[in-house]
Amino acid sequence: MDEAGFRALIVDDEHLYAQAIGDELEQNRIDCDLAFTAAEAIALVQSRAYQAILLDHKLPDDDGLRIIPLLASRQPGAVLIVMTAFETIPNAIQAIRQGAEDYLVKQPSVRPIVEKILEIRCRENVRRKVAGWGEKERGGLLGDSPAMQQVREKIRKAAQSPDTTVLFTGETGAGKEVAAFHLHAQSVPAGRPFIAVDCLALPANLVESILFGHEKGAFTGAEGRKDGAFGEAGGGTLLLDEIGELDPSLQGKLLRVLETRAYQRVGSVRQHGVTARVVAATNRNLRELVEQGRFRFDLFQRLSVFPIDIPPLCQRREDVPALARYFLDLYCTKLGNPNRRLPDDILGVLMGYDYPGNVRELRNIIERAVILAEGAPVGKHHLPERVLACRSASAPAGSGAAGIPVDFIAGVDSLETLEKKMIIEALKKTGGAKAEAAELLGISRHQLLRRIRKYKLDE
Numbered sequence: 001m002d003e004a005g006f007r008a009l010i011v012d013d014e015h016l017y018a019q020a021i022g023d024e025l026e027q028n029r030i031d032c033d034l035a036f037t038a039a040e041a042i043a044l045v046q047s048r049a050y051q052a053i054l055l056d057h058k059l060p061d062d063d064g065l066r067i068i069p070l071l072a073s074r075q076p077g078a079v080l081i082v083m084t085a086f087e088t089i090p091n092a093i094q095a096i097r098q099g100a101e102d103y104l105v106k107q108p109s110v111r112p113i114v115e116k117i118l119e120i121r122c123r124e125n126v127r128r129k130v131a132g133w134g135e136k137e138r139g140g141l142l143g144d145s146p147a148m149q150q151v152r153e154k155i156r157k158a159a160q161s162p163d164t165t166v167l168f169t170g171e172t173g174a175g176k177e178v179a180a181f182h183l184h185a186q187s188v189p190a191g192r193p194f195i196a197v198d199c200l201a202l203p204a205n206l207v208e209s210i211l212f213g214h215e216k217g218a219f220t221g222a223e224g225r226k227d228g229a230f231g232e233a234g235g236g237t238l239l240l241d242e243i244g245e246l247d248p249s250l251q252g253k254l255l256r257v258l259e260t261r262a263y264q265r266v267g268s269v270r271q272h273g274v275t276a277r278v279v280a281a282t283n284r285n286l287r288e289l290v291e292q293g294r295f296r297f298d299l300f301q302r303l304s305v306f307p308i309d310i311p312p313l314c315q316r317r318e319d320v321p322a323l324a325r326y327f328l329d330l331y332c333t334k335l336g337n338p339n340r341r342l343p344d345d346i347l348g349v350l351m352g353y354d355y356p357g358n359v360r361e362l363r364n365i366i367e368r369a370v371i372l373a374e375g376a377p378v379g380k381h382h383l384p385e386r387v388l389a390c391r392s393a394s395a396p397a398g399s400g401a402a403g404i405p406v407d408f409i410a411g412v413d414s415l416e417t418l419e420k421k422m423i424i425e426a427l428k429k430t431g432g433a434k435a436e437a438a439e440l441l442g443i444s445r446h447q448l449l450r451r452i453r454k455y456k457l458d459e
Helices: 013-027 038-045 068-074 091-097 110-133 137-142 146-159 176-187 207-212 248-260 287-291 297-303 318-337 344-351 358-373 414-429 435-440 445-454
Strands: 009-012 033-035 052-056 079-084 102-105 167-170 192-199 236-240 262-264 269-274 277-282 304-310
Touching: 009 013, 009 038, 013 110, 013 445, 038 068, 052 068, 052 110, 052 435, 068 079, 068 091, 091 102, 102 167, 110 146, 110 192, 137 146, 146 176, 146 304, 167 176, 176 192, 176 236, 207 248, 207 262, 236 358, 236 435, 262 318, 277 297, 277 358, 287 297, 318 344, 318 358, 414 435, 414 445, 435 445
Parallel strands: 009 033, 009 052, 052 079, 079 102, 167 277, 167 304, 192 236, 236 277
Antiparallel strands: 262 269
């Protein structure tokens, strides 16, 4: 799933505690902002959208419970959670009446609070996908390059066999989820749900409940029966995104569900039929994971009946103009900018960039440019510095691909080794500051954290 789209606000005057929660959330790919006073929180909710707000009961300039209605009115779709160092029943009742979903007691470990936010994200993911996709997600398969023509043709053929499992592969941001949605639109009746579950974001203690649902009393906190993703997607499409990150203990259960087309809710013995089309997506090499013993071979075989690889944007630069114009028109319409033309010099710059974040990064670049233009035509000065400074189209002498010095590539035997070396070098240059290193590499902080974990650089 898109790492963007879910943001949490942590409001707590205990700076270290708030920072500890924020760090844990970012490790789990959740963007978050910190506020240490009620005034800071109110200012933030007026300027950006949040899906979850974690609010301390006692703040230096106001009572947390008193500002719940104000925060809720500014963020009607956000889930509000109140936390406190001292639990009292009257305060808990008041918090719920004011509009909070839950009232949590602070503990030395922030993990229980973090798991609550992760649970909210999973629920929000399902709600958002059932509600449908916006236009910005639908445009990701634009382009007349031979590679994209082949992708669209494969999707068309796969749509004719709704029981066939499709595995979408490709880099982060290349459009795997978009491709899965296009398959959904062509292979199931209109109006049926499309649900994407990010396997990397699933809390270990909630995986089965989120996928299969649970009965009342199945575990602590299960106050009623709940459908999981398989039930919610009934008659539609269920995308298991980042399938390579699925916990090994769940891989066998998933295989049985795919083979038998039946599942059980947690705490129940009753079998429910799978009526959704199940597809998967990954940016990992599943064959390598199989060889490493981290992914079941039989599950890999079951998922990859019909594989479709989505090429990175740098391998289909001829599609950049069509995508850029599409996103420009989209955001100009949204922001009321009548100037919807991209000059040739800007298109030349955009086509020379490598897009480590792929189509998603191009979309963000155009959105940012339209915002900065404030109703005027988009110009070069509205593009990020990393795009303007890109030398990939004409690397200087003594450089390799993408402007990387030849002596830096010397001795490197694979792309993974090169990537690891570049990350280490970036961290050295920034003194270990991950946000600055990510900016230097031209990727998001979450992408950098994922690669740090992948190469065990944090050890």
